[in-house]
Amino acid sequence: MSNELLSPAEMSEADRLTIAAGPTDGIDLMRRAGEAVAAVVLKRYPAATHVHVLCGPGNNGGDGYIVARILAGSGVGTTIWASGTPRPESDAALAAAQCPVKPRPLSDFAAEAGSIVVDALYGAGLSKPLSGDAAKAVDTATALRLPVVAVDLPSGVSGASGQILGKAFRAEVTVTFARKKPGHLLLPGRERCGEIVLADIGIGDGIIAQLAVSTFENVPDLWLREFPVPAVDAHKYKRGHVGVFSGGPGATGAARLSALAAARSGAGAVTVLPPANAMQVNAAHLTSIMLRKADDSVDVDAFIGERRPSAFVLGPGFGVGEKTRKFALALLTSGEQRDTSTRIDGLVFDADAITSFREAPDVLFQASRQPDAPALVMTPHDGEFARLFPGIADDVATSKLARARLAAARANAIIVYKGADTVIAAPNGLAAINRNGAAWLATAGSGDVLSGIIAGLLAQGMPAFEAACAAVWIHAEAGSRFGPGLIAEDLPRALVPVLRELVEARTGAL
Ligand SMILES: NC(=O)C1=CN([C@@H]2O[C@H](COP(=O)(O)OP(=O)(O)OC[C@H]3O[C@@H](n4cnc5c(N)ncnc54)[C@H](O)[C@@H]3O)[C@@H](O)[C@H]2O)[C@@H](O)CC1
Numbered sequence: 001m002s003n004e005l006l007s008p009a010e011m012s013e014a015d016r017l018t019i020a021a022g023p024t025d026g027i028d029l030m031r032r033a034g035e036a037v038a039a040v041v042l043k044r045y046p047a048a049t050h051v052h053v054l055c056g057p058g059n060n061g062g063d064g065y066i067v068a069r070i071l072a073g074s075g076v077g078t079t080i081w082a083s084g085t086p087r088p089e090s091d092a093a094l095a096a097a098q099c100p101v102k103p104r105p106l107s108d109f110a111a112e113a114g115s116i117v118v119d120a121l122y123g124a125g126l127s128k129p130l131s132g133d134a135a136k137a138v139d140t141a142t143a144l145r146l147p148v149v150a151v152d153l154p155s156g157v158s159g160a161s162g163q164i165l166g167k168a169f170r171a172e173v174t175v176t177f178a179r180k181k182p183g184h185l186l187l188p189g190r191e192r193c194g195e196i197v198l199a200d201i202g203i204g205d206g207i208i209a210q211l212a213v214s215t216f217e218n219v220p221d222l223w224l225r226e227f228p229v230p231a232v233d234a235h236k237y238k239r240g241h242v243g244v245f246s247g248g249p250g251a252t253g254a255a256r257l258s259a260l261a262a263a264r265s266g267a268g269a270v271t272v273l274p275p276a277n278a279m280q281v282n283a284a285h286l287t288s289i290m291l292r293k294a295d296d297s298v299d300v301d302a303f304i305g306e307r308r309p310s311a312f313v314l315g316p317g318f319g320v321g322e323k324t325r326k327f328a329l330a331l332l333t334s335g336e337q338r339d340t341s342t343r344i345d346g347l348v349f350d351a352d353a354i355t356s357f358r359e360a361p362d363v364l365f366q367a368s369r370q371p372d373a374p375a376l377v378m379t380p381h382d383g384e385f386a387r388l389f390p391g392i393a394d395d396v397a398t399s400k401l402a403r404a405r406l407a408a409a410r411a412n413a414i415i416v417y418k419g420a421d422t423v424i425a426a427p428n429g430l431a432a433i434n435r436n437g438a439a440w441l442a443t444a445g446s447g448d449v450l451s452g453i454i455a456g457l458l459a460q461g462m463p464a465f466e467a468a469c470a471a472v473w474i475h476a477e478a479g480s481r482f483g484p485g486l487i488a489e490d491l492p493r494a495l496v497p498v499l500r501e502l503v504e505a506r507t508g509a510l
Pocket residue numbers: 011012014015029030033056057058059060061062063121122123124125126127128129130131134151152153177201
């Protein structure tokens with residue numbers, strides 16, 4: 001697997017383990033890193049008149065000296081602009097000593113239109129906001145609209161959090177090594193990286209395996225093994241039955257979007273559960289989806305006992321208040337009274353089910369901690385996240401990744417922290433960052449569809465973290481392929497080609 005995301009500390013540990021295992025040493029890694037960047041520059045910008053290599057004092061700068069040596073050796077006009085000098089006897093000092101291009105001070109940095117910038121100021125070691133000459137260099141490159149090739153990360157972007165410290169370059173291409181870092185995927189860092197090229201510098205998969213990494217890019221490799229494909233003798237209830245609670249007569253659409261998405265995602269049966277006064281309006285709009293009244297928890301219990309649903313969606317269009325809290329807690333805590341045949345596998349709490357607990361989140365978190373509680377997935381967007389996890393949401397110094405992890409641990413639930421850089425986190429610390437979405441998904445009802453996909457996968461027995469990751473990826477892929485004009489009604493149908501490809505990838509063929 002190459003979808004692990006390494007924190008700066010994990011990356012330097014990978015570096016250390018590789019060198020300790022031999023025969024590779026630090027300068028070998030640096031040489032391969034520099035060679036990879038130089039190859040990208042030569043290939044992408046064959047007509048460049050001049051390359052300006054900005055070198056910092058650490059190993060990122062060391063990579064830069066190698067790049068400059070190779071470019072100059074290839075006959076490309078090359079200038080080095082250095083900020084500080086590498087520590088004596090470091091790999092970077094050796095790289096600088098072997099570079100025939102004499103550095104000029106970064107404070108004098110000037111460039112001409114048509115030239116290229118290689119940003120090797122700071123990478124994994126970025127420790128404070130860019131200021132002084134480095135910040136000025138960002139302004140110069142930006143004002144002249146010079147193409148920037150970033151080494152490891154655009155200087156100013158935190159590899160751990162994707163946050164911009166002070167200022168940051170906006171790269172056309174970022175060449176990173178061994179594995180991507182969270183800052184390549186989390187916003188706003190992702191935006192500053194441009195295209196990301198992953199270069200192999202000789203840090204083997206065995207070394208990465210030793211790190212026991214817990215953060216991943218959300219790609220199908222992460223969950224495809226668990227992706228449900230119906231067995232040859234499947235019948236509809238074997239494929240899982242999803243119940244979706246509907247709001248009152250004026251708020252039924254969200255539940256239907258969710259229900260359709262659950263059905264498209266492979267649940268064999270889906271039932272919409274409205275209050276009595278919203279039966280008619282739902283009935284007028286449903287065909288393959290079933291309908292059953294659910295006014296109170298007696299109705300819900302009867303439904304569970306008779307129809308054996310395996311997953312529920314609660315929240316979309318349901319309304320905020322006491323009834324929602326009651327339903328949520330009943331679903332979470334009724335497990336001990338059930339025998340295995342009526343046990344619920346998974347719950348998705350979205351929208352109003354989240355907001356209903358804003359005054360008393362601990363009641364929800366305690367319920368989700370009961371030993372018999374079904375797996376819980378919650379899908380907050382920023383606003384809902386702040387309502388349920390005020391202490392965590394306020395901590396702007398931490399990354400979205402760290403916030404999602406803290407929330408998952410606190411709530412004992414899988415947290416799908418939505419947005420353009422959705423993070424999925426589990427209470428055991430596993431986390432994935434999603435990247436295949438597009439802003440076309442920012443349309444009313446899109447989140448309701450996501451909830452339905454998660455429930456559809458849960459109902460088919462997919463483990464909760466994998467189900468949440470798969471649903472986020474599938475939803476994002478469908479939305480970004482559809483593109484302009486997307487409305488939530490389009491999404492359930494748009495899942496079909498994406499699902500087909502996944503089933504093909506899982507089974508070899510249909
Ligand atoms: N496996 C690895 O770890 C490898 C790392 N390599 C390179 O090494 C880099 C990491 O090297 P380092 O750990 O030396 O870190 P950096 O080179 O990113 O920065 C370290 C130095 O810059 C200073 N600094 C950080 N932010 C600053 C700021 N905003 N203003 C002024 N000074 C600042 C630090 O105090 C330190 O002296 C990676 O990004 C990558 O480019 C490669 O050489 C190949 C292998």
